Amino acid sequence: MVFSSITFLFYFLPIVLIIYYIVPTKLKNLVLLISSFIFYFFGEPVYVLLMAFSIFSTYIFGLLIDKYKDTKYKKIFLIVSIAISISLLVYFKYTDFIISNINLFITHKLDLIHVILPIGISFYTFQMISYLVDVYKGESKVQKNILKLAMYVALFPQLIAGPIVRYKTIANQLENRTHTFEKFSNGVRRFILGLSKKVLIANVLGELVNVFLASNEMSVLYYLLYGVAITLQIYFDFSGYSDMAIGLAKMFGFEFLENFNYPYISKSITEFWRRWHISLSSFFKDYVYIPLGGNRVSKLKWIRNIMIVWLLTGIWHGAAWNFIIWGLYFGILLILEKLFLSKYLEKIPSIFSHLYVMIIVMISFVIFSGENTTQIFKNLTGLVGIGGVPLVSPESIYYFKSYFLVIIISIIAATPLCKNFVNKLKCKKIINLLEPVFLGILFVVSTSYIIDGSFNPFLYFRF
Amino acid sequence: MQDKEKNIIITILFVTILLTAFILNIIKEDSQISIVERRKLATFPDLSFDNIIDGSLSKEFEDYALDQFICRDEFRNIKSLWSNYIFRKKDNNGIFVKENAIYKIEYPLNAANVLKNTKKIDDICNKYLKGKKTYFCIIPDKNYYLDEDILKIDVSEMQNMVKKELPYMNYIDICNELTLKDYYRTDLHLKEENLLKAVNKIKEEMNLDIDKNANYDIEELGDFYGVYYGKQSKKLIPDKINILTNNTIKNSVTYNYETSEKSPVYNKYKFQTSLDKYDVYLSGATPLITIENLDSSNDKELILFRDSFGSSIAPLLIENYSKITLVDLRYISSKILDNYIDFNNQDVLFLYSTLILNQNVLK
Structure with a gap:
């Protein structure tokens, strides 16, 4: 779903706004999370699972990095977690490009995999990396609530075309934010x-x-x-x-x-x-x-x-x-x-x-x-x-x-x-x-x- | 006004627009067709596991939401007005209005398509029409007669290509027999009542008798909003559809091979019921149709390969023939024509507009 569509402007947005402002404060994040997944699901039904997996992986590794923050394992967990995120990005985004360039130099050509690029993967991958690195450096507290981490990654306003929002920018806002007419x-x-x-x-x-x-x-x-x-x-x-x-x-x-x-x-x-x-x-x-x-x-x-x-x-x-x-x-x-x-x-x-x-x-x-x-x-x-x-x-x-x-x-x-x-x-x-x-x-x-x-x-x- | 008040107004205004449109779109009954755009509108998509998972549901729902949006035609008019008067664009979706007439940009000359079409016609001549006298006539689109510095098909170049690719044909040039006023203001077609000069030129080139005193009665059928009308925002007065009739035409009957129906040359029922009033001529677009002149004293026949322009021209040729067979190659393959037509001593005329020759639509 893109913002400049009737589906978003006159169906999705009014429904989400109504529910968001009706429900009590403690449920607002849940409303946003569910609506963000629906937003993504409507355009990328299958890849919503990929995003969920990436979030889960980031969540687990965030906890591990935090738990072992005073040990040498911290770095290993960071490297592994980034490697997983980057591997998914490379697989979905760059595999055919790499294969077609290898094919220029070999006789028996390799088949392209023709995988469709999941929309927004470059943006949310970078957001997850920023979270992991910030936790690793101690610049951000680890997020122990997976729903809040999921909301940070999947928040529909920035999900498919950015900007790349750093975790530390909105970490506090995930917990506590104000709503005013202004x-x-x-x-x-x-x-x-x-x-x-x-x-x-x-x-x-x-x-x-x-x-x-x-x-x-x-x-x-x-x-x-x-x-x-x-x-x-x-x-x-x-x-x-x-x-x-x-x-x-x-x-x-x-x-x-x-x-x-x-x-x-x-x-x-x-x-x-x-x-x-x-x-x-x-x-x-x-x-x-x-x-x-x-x-x-x-x-x-x-x-x-x-x-x-x-x-x-x-x-x-x-x-x-x-x-x-x-x-x-x-x-x-x-x-x-x-x-x-x-x-x-x-x-x-x-x-x-x-x-x-x-x-x-x-x-x-x-x-x-x-x-x-x-x-x-x-x-x-x-x-x-x-x-x-x-x-x-x-x-x-x-x-x-x-x-x-x-x-x-x-x-x-x-x-x-x-x-x-x-x-x-x-x-x-x-x-x-x-x-x-x-x-x-x-x-x-x-x-x-x-x-x-x-x-x-x-x-x-x-x- | 203070900032605080302004913020409240902006918030209320935005939320009101969103909610009003949302609610009205939900409660509004869906329309089946758009009369202005002359097309079926998208309906609410069927929900299935497949279209949800392959993502096609989102596309189908957006198509539905666009087509069924409240006051859709008014919004399209707003867009057209903004494009014309604020951005000062010379056209809106390729449509522009000049002196209360509507035009569509047709550009450039697509040489590849013209060659494909002439090749198709050459194949037809080789297969069915060897030894027969064949004629070719191009009807210029109305942009040809505009003085304005606009983008238009190079008709002369198209004529030269046709003459070069089909050198054995007798080419009939009617460009000088028509003017801008001979076209409907809101449509791409020619007014039948203004066609006599061009038709006489065709008859002259085909050695047909021209009755200079032929008396046609002009009958006005009513208002006609042409195909271009719904594509722009100005409220223009409609065209009028007039038909030229005489006893020969009245006593002629058409037979549609597709529907197996017989109808009069001018189908007034179609004028009353069809979205496109131009369907009054020979009942509208169809692959194969004949006109039989029941008053004819000769047995001459004509095979007319044509597009929609031919629908209003053919009635004016029927007095010279006992039968005219009209073939629209957009809807029937040239390979199976001999299943329906007995090719013998007929005259053969290829009558195509520049708009069709410039496209790759002939089968």
Whole structure:
């Protein structure tokens, strides 16, 4: 079940909200747990057992790590528990990728297993690892109630598309959280804005991307339109989902950390990754980069550490070479920035540093979204007119005109311009009056786009 | 308004919308069909162990929830309005309105499909029509006549491809015999009352007698909301369906091979009952149908390979023939035609719109 569906919005959510707010406090967690399993079961009926097994395994190993915290077994339990989680992730996500690459070098080809990737497995696996490591390090208390641990892992707002919520972030909230009009309405606001980002912007731009991919009438303008559209689509889709998750969590009394912070206003790639998918980059920083030694090692090892982190970041996004190239591409750029580029970026006018970031990011998402290396190469060379493509074509001009305003709105919405403008206005009473109207319109229009059966992809099926 | 009041209003507004829609969706009686969209709507899915376990239940339920949502048509209109007036998109789901007429983007020319179709027609000619005089006529889609800089099929290129692939056919060009006003505003088809010029051109090229003084009575049947109407949000005045009749047409009768039913050329019962009022012409889409001219003094016959455009053109050709056999290759395989048609000395006309030639739908 996805948030931007009628089933979720007008059947699942109202039922869960009613029951959640009717039952006494001590039953609220149980309601959330059951509804989270139903949420997952509705989309992945069989894999709900896999998730239950993973939770049970994490629960048992958490207890063992805690019980033997003063012994050498603690480390063994941690390694075994992480190995189990990672093995499941590798089996379901990477087996066919590994086999198809081995097949390139052997005569008698191995059969692919064609296993379907369980949605959300990358997110909940990382959440369980974060729990185990935090318990191991003594940064979090072990959770002795399996239902509460299950709720942390399976909590439906973040289950299938993140953000990756650390156990220590919500450990206390699992036991004790408040429910207020302020928190609920903030959640509603955040949810509607996220839904609008996903449905009104990302999906609309996704239509343009699909039209481009289906076309045989290429031109430089068309490649550029595609580059801009895919860059904006991925941001609005992903950050829209995060907003919806954060908003839903608030409605149920939880506070998640931010996952996106206007990444497209960055002046360097280093800054970009401080603002983009924050929960993932901080996970890799805390659980991979720093344990490897971070930057407190020799320059060569430091470069190795960065490349390992970005190799993992790339492959986390999907079992394909384009994701690995995408991750390594950012790793190399971050190394270059840390070595010498950043001091130049600080000196040049900010418009050029913004431009630098956006070009790098646009190229990265063309790589990210490519189906294969041939298509990626074609799309990248097309951006600069290599390959004898014309500058414009009738189709590209038509779609440029048709999507011009959507792209302009998207670019403005990707910056804090509107937020800053509203904050500077002094007529707060009028703004307070208009805000519910504005949110109501956005919600109705988003619903109308969903009802119309418009293009509504789920981009994270490979995560 | 203070923040506290605002928060309460937002909460109440959101919860009210969710609950109202939820309750109304539960109590609302399900509709079977959408008249505006001209299609059957999804019904509540059957629950079974299999569809629960394979995950298809969630997809079927979402389809049901989308189709049966309260005020579905109004929500679709809101989407269309937002797309047109806020986003200023040039089309909504490929549909756009210009000067109170509705158009659908048909683009680009699909050369592969055109070649598949010409190959299919070539096979038919080789199997059934050797030595016969055959004619080919392409009916342009209405976008062809738009001046606007929109995406449209390159009709000239399609004509050239057909002439090149089927060089033995006599090609009839009717593009100059039609104008934008000859098409319904809310539909893709041509108005029968505006077809005489194009039909006379066809007759002229096929060496048929043209009665310049042919008197047709125009009979207005009523309002017609075409196939494009439900795909956009503007409230446009409907088209009118008019039929051209004379004694020959009145005395002609159709025979439908699929239903084994005889009907008049214009089936007014279909006009009253069918979702698509265009079904008045020859009772709608069907694989194989004949029109017999009971007044005919000759024994000439025509085999007309056609799509839906042919339904309103065929009645205007019947006075020249004793029988017209209409074949719609979208619904019948060309391999079994000789089970139904005795190919001998008939005239043969392939009459296809650009919309069909651009698709891979001929069997």
